[in-house]
Amino acid sequence: MKNSLAVLAFGAALTGAGAADAADIVANPKAAPNKIEQCIGCHGIPGYKATFPEVYQVPMIGGQSAKYIEAALNAYKKGDRRHPSMQGIAASLSDQDIADIAAYYSQQTPASPK
């Protein structure tokens, strides 16, 4: 358990209070399916473009690395990365949700490999 203390200290130093929980989180992709219902509407449709506030291409997230997805969601949550719909969605996710979702999507294969 020495490791989790180090992670805790590191996380707390890096991002302040909210990150303190991160040390206890074990990603569980099996818990993800009912958490990603709201994502599928945008991210599950090839070529779909969000219409608000602008015409945005919605990125495919299946097959991305879990670290990348987690970092992106945390960036939206903190406001470091800005996009109105994603910021609203990320803000509603707990650290556990983000870990589960990231693990789930990283296990998928990219829908249209090129």
Ligand code: HEC
């Ligand atoms: C309303 C449509 C919509 C919904 C619903 C939605 N997203 Fe997104 N998402 C987007 C758009 C548009 C972007 C690209 C925004 C940008 O340019 O930063 C994006 C970006 C992302 C990214 C960054 C991808 C990259 O390549 O950098 C991740 C990760 C992500 N979304 C995860 C999720 C997850 C997980 C959910 C469900 C909890 C979700 N999104 C729900 C529209 C949506």
